[in-house]
Amino acid sequence: MTKPTSPSSAAVLPATSIVQIQYFLYFAVMGLTLPYFNLYLSHIQLDGIEIGILSGIRSGLMMVAPLTWSLIADRLKARRMVYILLNVGATLVWTGYFLTTQFPWLVVIGLLHGFLFTPIIAFLEAFSLDTLGKDKNRYGLNRLWGSVAFILVVVGCGRLFDRIGVTSILVLVLAGCGLQLAFSFWMPKDTPSKPSPDLGLPEGLRSRGAVVFLLCVFLMIASHGGYYGFISIHLEALGFDKTFTGICWAVASICEIGVMANSRRIFSRFRLKTVLMVSLCIAALRWIALSVFTTAVPILISQALHAFTYAAFHMAGILTIDRFASDRFKTFAQALNNSIGYGMGLTAGFLVSGWFYERFGYVRMFQLGALLAMCGAVVLLKWGRIPEE
Incomplete structure (x- = not known):
């Protein structure tokens, strides 16, 4: 498979470099919203339940929006054009946050922005695998640029917000979205695809192996609900400042970069199922640690486990769902993976974790996350089947 390029991108940078820039900009925005947007919501006097609802809306739309837009893109063979339109819409809608702090209007803005922003990463994953051709084990070398951006943003903005x-x-996210929109016009052209007689949608993505895998993704990402939704608020309640919060997120990202940089070596040596299993077990250990320790050093050590609970699991998941899909459904496959995990899983995780945090406190919240991760490990061990490459 050759690397697809558009006339504009070919004259400026290779297709792989354009994809890496997009990862950088996308996760720069995520480095703002994921650790700090809930702090902003808390700052404007929203309570835990309202914050959980808004977080759940953003992830909940991933159950619908990526699948909808990916089907449109695949059917029209217009992945690049749809990707550009999503960036335009998401940037425009974000400006609504400048106009109000009222919870009902924040819900409306969250719904509109989520419907346009949440599909972007699934499209980007599909672009990334296309540019790599047959050497998909190098996926981590593309994706790590997102982690680099995440580190720079969470550390720098932790100090800035203090x-x-x-x-x-609000201003910083708008600037990041604007840059991502500008570079979206240089994304590579769509790769022509033909229907596959082997692994079409019914046989591949609806197979028992795919269903079991997606259930494990759901459980793993749901276990992260308390972490993604409330770790920054939890650290602030423990007395840590925003600089330490930024350092915590940065430590996690630094460790994940090490794993991503060695993606080819890891997936050449270990089976995908093994990587997924180890990651699920380490996730359970990580959440137990956060339920027990409240001092800086153990918390920072637990952050290093992000290399497994996010980086290794995420890369293995991207490669696994790609194996279940035919060429015709590559964009839809990545959208499905994101919808089940970061849509259904994270929505459930946010909502349940918000309730647990308000009702029982952080200890029970993180213990619930550990239980979900272990359930995923058991399901994968007993029923998981992943196609050979």
Whole structure:
């Protein structure tokens, strides 16, 4: 498979470099919203339940939006054009956050923005695998640029928000979305695809192996609900400042970069199922640690486990769902993986974790996450079947 390029991108940078820039910009925005947007919501006097609802909306739309837009893109063979339109819409809708702090209107803005922003990563994953051709084990070398951006943003903005306040997050996210929109016009052209007689949608993505895998993805990402939704608030309640919060997120990203940089070596040596299993077990250990320790050093050590619970699991998941899909459904496959995990799984995780945090506190919340991760490990061990490459 040759690397697809558009006339504009070919004259400026290789297709792989354009994809890496997009990862950088996308996760720069995520480095703002994931650790700090809930702090902004707390700053404008929303309670835990309202924050959980808004977080759940953003992830909940991944159950519908990526599948909808990916089907449109695959059917029209217009992945690049749809990707550009999503970036345009998401950037425009974000400006609504400047106009109100009222919870009902924040729900409306969250719904619109989520419907346009949440599909972007699934499209980007499909672009990334296309540019790699047959050497898909190098996926981590593309994806690690997102982690680099995440580190720079969470550390820099932790200090920045301590000085000028967390409300400046709105301007910074808008700037990041604007840059991502600008570079989206240089994304590579769509790769022509033909229907496959072997692994079409019914036989591949609806197979028992795919269903079991997606259930494990659901459980793993749901176990992260308390972490993604409330770790920054939890650290603040323990007395840590925003700089330490940024350092915690940065430590996690630094460790995940090490795994991603060695993606070819890891997946040449270990089976995908093995990587998924180890990651699920380590996730359970990580959440137990956060339920027990409240001092800086153990918390930072637990953050290093992000290399397994996110980086290794994520890369293995991207490669696994790709094996279940025919060429015709590559974009849809990545959208399905994101919808089940970061849509259904994270929505359930956010909502249940928000309730547990308010009702029982952080200890029970993280213990619930550990239980979900272990359930995923048991399901994968007993019923998991992944096609050979």
